[in-house]
Amino acid sequence: MNLEFTYTVDPDDFTRAGEASADIKKKLKKMNVPHEAVRKVAIAMYEGEINMVIHANGGIITVFVNEDFITMVLADKGPGIPDVEKAMQEGFSTAPDNIRALGFGAGMGLPNMKKYTDEMKIDTVIGEGTTVTMKVNL
Amino acid sequence: MTVREIKKLLSCDTLWGEHDLDREVHTACGSDMMSDVLAFVKDQSVLITGLVNSQTVRTAMMMDIVCIVFVRGKIPPEDVINLAADNDIILLSTTQLMFESCGKLFGAGLRGGKRES
Numbered sequence: 001m002n003l004e005f006t007y008t009v010d011p012d013d014f015t016r017a018g019e020a021s022a023d024i025k026k027k028l029k030k031m032n033v034p035h036e037a038v039r040k041v042a043i044a045m046y047e048g049e050i051n052m053v054i055h056a057n058g059g060i061i062t063v064f065v066n067e068d069f070i071t072m073v074l075a076d077k078g079p080g081i082p083d084v085e086k087a088m089q090e091g092f093s094t095a096p097d098n099i100r101a102l103g104f105g106a107g108m109g110l111p112n113m114k115k116y117t118d119e120m121k122i123d124t125v126i127g128e129g130t131t132v133t134m135k136v137n138l
Numbered sequence: 139m140t141v142r143e144i145k146k147l148l149s150c151d152t153l154w155g156e157h158d159l160d161r162e163v164h165t166a167c168g169s170d171m172m173s174d175v176l177a178f179v180k181d182q183s184v185l186i187t188g189l190v191n192s193q194t195v196r197t198a199m200m201m202d203i204v205c206i207v208f209v210r211g212k213i214p215p216e217d218v219i220n221l222a223a224d225n226d227i228i229l230l231s232t233t234q235l236m237f238e239s240c241g242k243l244f245g246a247g248l249r250g251g252k253r254e255s
Contacts, residue, residue, distance in 0.1 A: 106174050
């Protein structure tokens with residue numbers, strides 16, 4: 001089994017943020033992927049998807065599924081992350097107040113993504129964009 | 139505890155899911171910040187919140203949350219109710235505040251989820 005799913009994250013409509021994660025969750029459930037792995041993938045990807053809308057003007061998410069693991073690659077052409085170590089700290093957020101009013105920007109996004117995945121890698125270049133690669137073992 | 143008991147304890151109106159009120163919930167989480175909700179392990183949980191946008195329902199979808207209780211008399215827009223209905227998430231609304239809602243549920247024996255390490 002080697003499957004690949006690609007999603008475009010719309011930067012302009014916050015109400016639609018999370019549609020890709022909801023879709024992948026349904027697909028993985030149908031494929032009988034273990035419940036705990038489905039939940040981890042869905043939460044980590046949802047946080048990433050929200051981040052792409054808030055900070056990076058949208059982007060592309062590609063999900064690879066095989067027998068052993070699920071890999072999510074979230075690529076954007078946003079401003080990049082100046083201090084990754086700081087961004088990984090719980091409670092640190094640069095989200096504007098209007099985003100907080102929508103229930104995000106608590107500074108838990110990246111820590112949650114790391115917590116719910118077995119591997120996470122952040123490649124970021126200021127002014128060019130960020131690619132977050134996350135892996136959940138099956 | 140069943141959703142029906144929660145409805146009674148908090149004097150809620152049902153916005154969606156009247157047919158499904160006998161579902162069991164084991165844990166609860168009260169927050170208006172969805173990332174905080176996403177940080178905690180929940181098993182058949184109820185979410186108590188004042189946030190009424192679509193991301194409240196999406197968060198519930200990701201976490202397999204059974205029921206959302208909107209406090210402070212908040213009612214979500216129709217598209218948010220429809221999203222919950224499509225995903226079998228029960229929606230209740232109460233005029234009570236977050237603090238007293240959580241207090242009543244805790245007093246009735248419901249507990250929070252534990253944090254994922």
